[in-house]
Amino acid sequence: MNVWIIDDEKNLAEGLASGLAKRGFNVTVCDCLAELNGLLAESDPEIVFLDVRLPDGDGLQAIPAVLQRFPGAKIIVMTAYGDSSLIVKAIKEGAYNYLDKPFPLEAAANMAIRAKETLELSRKVTRLEQGRRVQLVGSSQAMMKVRDFIGKVSKYRNINVLLKGESGTGKEVIARLIAEQSEAYRGEFVAVNCAAIPESLLEAELFGYRKGAYTGATASSEGLILMADGGTLLLDEIGDMPLPLQQKLLRFLDTRTIRPLGSQKEKEVTTNIICATCVDLEERINSGAFRDDLYYRISTLPLEVPPLRERGKDVLELTHWFLADYSKRHGRPPLEPDEEVEQIFLRHPWPGNVRELKNLVERLYILKDQEDRIIRAADLPQDMLDALPAEGVADGSETVPLQQQLAQVEKDLINRALSRSGKNKSEASRILGISRYALLRRMQRYGMDVDE
Numbered sequence: 001m002n003v004w005i006i007d008d009e010k011n012l013a014e015g016l017a018s019g020l021a022k023r024g025f026n027v028t029v030c031d032c033l034a035e036l037n038g039l040l041a042e043s044d045p046e047i048v049f050l051d052v053r054l055p056d057g058d059g060l061q062a063i064p065a066v067l068q069r070f071p072g073a074k075i076i077v078m079t080a081y082g083d084s085s086l087i088v089k090a091i092k093e094g095a096y097n098y099l100d101k102p103f104p105l106e107a108a109a110n111m112a113i114r115a116k117e118t119l120e121l122s123r124k125v126t127r128l129e130q131g132r133r134v135q136l137v138g139s140s141q142a143m144m145k146v147r148d149f150i151g152k153v154s155k156y157r158n159i160n161v162l163l164k165g166e167s168g169t170g171k172e173v174i175a176r177l178i179a180e181q182s183e184a185y186r187g188e189f190v191a192v193n194c195a196a197i198p199e200s201l202l203e204a205e206l207f208g209y210r211k212g213a214y215t216g217a218t219a220s221s222e223g224l225i226l227m228a229d230g231g232t233l234l235l236d237e238i239g240d241m242p243l244p245l246q247q248k249l250l251r252f253l254d255t256r257t258i259r260p261l262g263s264q265k266e267k268e269v270t271t272n273i274i275c276a277t278c279v280d281l282e283e284r285i286n287s288g289a290f291r292d293d294l295y296y297r298i299s300t301l302p303l304e305v306p307p308l309r310e311r312g313k314d315v316l317e318l319t320h321w322f323l324a325d326y327s328k329r330h331g332r333p334p335l336e337p338d339e340e341v342e343q344i345f346l347r348h349p350w351p352g353n354v355r356e357l358k359n360l361v362e363r364l365y366i367l368k369d370q371e372d373r374i375i376r377a378a379d380l381p382q383d384m385l386d387a388l389p390a391e392g393v394a395d396g397s398e399t400v401p402l403q404q405q406l407a408q409v410e411k412d413l414i415n416r417a418l419s420r421s422g423k424n425k426s427e428a429s430r431i432l433g434i435s436r437y438a439l440l441r442r443m444q445r446y447g448m449d450v451d452e
Helices: 010-022 033-040 059-069 084-093 105-131 141-153 171-181 199-207 243-255 281-287 292-298 314-330 339-347 353-367 382-386 402-420 425-432 436-445
Strands: 002-006 026-030 047-051 074-079 097-100 160-164 189-193 232-236 272-277 301-304
Touching: 002 010, 002 033, 010 026, 010 105, 026 033, 033 059, 047 059, 047 105, 059 074, 059 084, 074 084, 074 105, 084 097, 097 105, 141 171, 141 301, 160 171, 160 292, 171 189, 171 232, 171 272, 199 243, 243 292, 281 292, 281 436, 314 339, 314 353, 402 425, 402 436, 425 436
Parallel strands: 002 026, 002 047, 047 074, 074 097, 160 272, 160 301, 189 232, 232 272
Antiparallel strands: none
């Protein structure tokens, strides 16, 4: 945890810094308000020891500036004057506590530890509240079906939900909304990416372990499943879970009990389990990489999350939502796309889905000249413009609809990729930059033979 010490008494500052560093804090020391202002522009304080009298001004004047930039910071005021009115003023300005100089190092260290514990507790309590700010943006028919699904499943407990869909479609957002709206659970929302944790550690991270259960287990850990007790557990990229661990997960889903590594006692866990995947699990079953009994267990309540290109004008709703969000966070007037940009967004196939759109909007917001609030086609990446399919083109007296053209372009690209890969679907999906599961869905949609 980051601790700043702002004091011009060199011996005091260095002694306090040394004592806190030995207790595991990351300490930064400065001796004046000017240096403090420089730090505020560069890094985040969590605990601040602030002297009242500094060479270049009143230390209390810095409290609002620190809290405005970092509202959660705990400021501990240090004073040698014992002025009660000064201390009252500091508390009113937002100081966490105070110390009368001279003070023993142990008193300052204990105050820092209490401040650290307060911060950690606050973050733990607000973790789910932060999730409740997640919104499902879009009024398309496809998203109305998603909202209906969320409303139905959130009424039940100990459920198993499987979210299927391409990468970037918002599966974690949907999982968080199910947790938020759950009438049965108000506990932690714990998200685990099964592909991001090494196979050798995943079991211990999920099921927990006792001290000494294996080499390097110097302390016990409750595990992520137990952390989600009374709440919701999201197992993202479930298709990448190692086979040996799938058996243990299946047993947990059957019994809702776990046994940490090195323990002889089983613990009962009551939690909703949401699994998410962007791969075709049935194909994984056929290749022997995924257990069929586990698939049937986790897919009690399945939901196909639609890709952005199938959500119509949702792309415009999302664009304006992201722009407003960045404006609020950075204190700048919101940008507005012009009509040409909106049409380009409606035509773009969005292979990266909502994540691609969010990243693009962030790039535009950061790079756009602050005096110009209109997003124009010239502001968009050239590769995005070059990849746009042609609009409806007149052919004699007839016009080919845009959606029909888009479908034909996509089908042609799939055929080319299959030709280049010798009809190897895994290689073809790599060439197209999509998952194999997404490729098979498209082939089925266009009536192409997926068994060749």
